[in-house]
Every structure is written in structure tokens, then in C-alpha cells.
Amino acid sequence: MRVAVLFIFLLLQSINSISKPKPPFKYQKLHAIDMSKYAMLPEDQQVINMFFGKSYRFTQLSNADVVEIDSILTKAVEDHKKEGSYVLVNDPDKYYKQVLAAKNEAGEQEVYLNCLCSLTNNKDWRQHIIAMIDGGSCYFRVKMNLQTKKVISFLVNDPG
Numbered sequence: 001m002r003v004a005v006l007f008i009f010l011l012l013q014s015i016n017s018i019s020k021p022k023p024p025f026k027y028q029k030l031h032a033i034d035m036s037k038y039a040m041l042p043e044d045q046q047v048i049n050m051f052f053g054k055s056y057r058f059t060q061l062s063n064a065d066v067v068e069i070d071s072i073l074t075k076a077v078e079d080h081k082k083e084g085s086y087v088l089v090n091d092p093d094k095y096y097k098q099v100l101a102a103k104n105e106a107g108e109q110e111v112y113l114n115c116l117c118s119l120t121n122n123k124d125w126r127q128h129i130i131a132m133i134d135g136g137s138c139y140f141r142v143k144m145n146l147q148t149k150k151v152i153s154f155l156v157n158d159p160g
Contacts, residue, residue, distance in 0.1 A: 019083060033070050034093065039126040042099045048102045051112045051143075056102035065146060069099065069111055072144050076151045087156045088099055089115075089137045098129060108147040115140050134158055 042048070043058040061069075077092045098114040114129055116122075117138040122130050132139040136159035143152040 033066060035066070037093075037096045038066060039096070039098045041129065042127060045047055047100065051100055051129075052102045052104070052110060055105050056110070058101045059101050061099065061101050061109070061111075063113075065101075065109065066099075068149070069113065069144070072146075072149055072151065073097075073113065073115075073142060076142055076144070076154050079151070080156070082156055085156065087137050087159055089128055089140050089156060096125060098125065098126075100129070104145075108145055110143065110145050110152070113142045113144070115142070132157060 073092050077089050095115040100112040135157045140159040141155045
């Protein structure tokens with residue numbers, strides 16, 4: 001009799017643990033990326049040499065890499081605000097972004113991101129780096145390492 005009661009008790013416990021709802025997944029808020037504001041610049045070793053160095057080689061980026069770039073950029077803008085710079089960048093989603101990607105000697109992907117608030121008279125922005133002088137927070141540049149998720153440099157143009 002004791003064995004039967006013990007068996008029923010164990011059976012009910014096992015059924016009870018199966019039927020218990022599991023805690024809900026923790027979802028992160030998804031951030032939509034406007035890909036029309038991204039330009040993946042074409043391969044040009046001279047441009048790679050200029051922005052990264054001669055030991056770097058051009059590399060293609062995946063969609064997951066673009067998500068990572070966007071995430072690192074958002075954090076970099078927040079960190080820049082915390083530093084108390086007198087020229088602040090607000091809402092990086094509003095900027096057009098030129099992306100140049102290269103692999104360093106260690107095989108890590110590094111990205112040079114040229115951010116522009118406007119494309120006035122720049123029809124070739126998807127093909128060539130646009131260099132602007134002055135303009136303040138309308139133009140800024142970020143260099144990052146996708147493997148380490150670290151910002152190498154963050155430069156905002158002088159207000160003029």
C-alpha cells in the first residue's frame with residue numbers, strides 16, 4: 001500500500017513539473033534598421049589603404065554585421081554624449097551611413113563609418129566617400145572593430 005501511494009505521489013509530481021509553465025523568454029526590443037540609409041562602399045584597395053592601412057584587406061559584410069554596426073554605433077553615440085562634448089550627435093538613425101569594411105592582420109573585421117545628416121548634391125554617396133569640412137554634428141565618423149565590439153575612434157566635425 002505504501003509503495004502504491006509513493007508511486008502515485010511521484011507520478012503526480014512528475015506530471016505537475018511537466019505542466020508548470022516555464023518563465024517567458026526575455027526579449028530585447030528589436031530596432032529596425034533603415035537600410036536605405038546605408039551604403040556599403042565598393043572594394044577599392046587605395047581607399048582601404050587610406051582609411052585603415054596597407055596591411056588591411058577589403059571584406060564583405062553580412063546583414064548580421066550591419067545589425068552589429070548599428071548596435072555599436074548607438075552605444076558610441078551615447079558614450080559620446082556622456083563625455084560632455086560641446087558638439088553632440090543626436091539620433092544616429094537619422095544619418096546616412098557610408099560603410100567601408102576591412103580585415104586587419106588578425107582577421108578581425110573593422111569598419112569605417114562615415115555619417116552624414118544630408119545628401120545634398122551627393123548622388124554618388126553609395127560609391128565614393130564624402131569628405132566634409134566643418135558642419136558640426138551633421139557629419140561624424142566612427143571606426144570600430146566588429147569582433148571586439150570596440151570603438152577605435154569617434155570624430156565629430158568642427159562646427160566651423
